[in-house]
Amino acid sequence: MSKSFSPVYTYPTEKTGFFKGERAGSKRVKDIKDVEHSAYGGWWPSFFPTSVGFLVTRNGDTTNVMTIACMSVVNAYPFMVGFPIHVKGKSERGEGTRYSYELLRANPQFTLNVPYIDTTMTKRVLICGSYSGRDGVDKIAKANFTTMPSRHVTPPILNECPLNLECRVHSDIDLGSHHWIIGKVEAVYLDEEMAEGDKQFVWRSLPELIRKEK
């Protein structure tokens, strides 16, 4: 039996059960623990059309952001995401590890921030992937990001990204040059201003989002 497939879902509105009633700034927000009892409807979440995103880490008063090439959903229940981070061997700037990894080791919490595609966002991808926080660069300011405090973790979310995930490190898998970090998602934020226009992206699978109002 085939499943019906529509490549675009309706972005969250008041009628979207998953995000009903809860607002934080311009975002709809949901603690993942509140919805994990519900089935995922057989759809695997994705970050279409981008696997590129922003990792935000924080230790003490130091907050850093770096570009990540391939974020992925790695488990549906409990909801978990993963990404590769360079740890061993010389990187292009000669250092052994990403500064973000040092922050992640000190405080195993992070946010993943999923962008849409436009020129401004592409510049942000390059800025956050070209400078290191180790050199004292405030990449959040340099990339013109603004932040909002997270609910469950100390690293903030990036307001300008339409999808944000608060996570705690579940596993840190040493694969060689890179470690694969798996994070358990604690909360999901969706930008309600993304409901209109050409900035939509598809993130299938939270069933309350897919089973859109008819």
Ligand SMILES: Cc1cc2nc3c(=O)[nH]c(=O)nc-3n(C[C@H](O)[C@H](O)[C@H](O)COP(=O)(O)O)c2cc1C
């Ligand atoms: C498009 C793009 C994707 C990247 N993806 C990754 C990645 O997945 N893992 C990684 O370790 N570095 C990746 N990088 C490199 C880091 O973002 C870059 O080295 C950054 O300056 C590290 O910042 P930090 O030292 O402040 O943590 C990427 C860079 C770009 C431009």
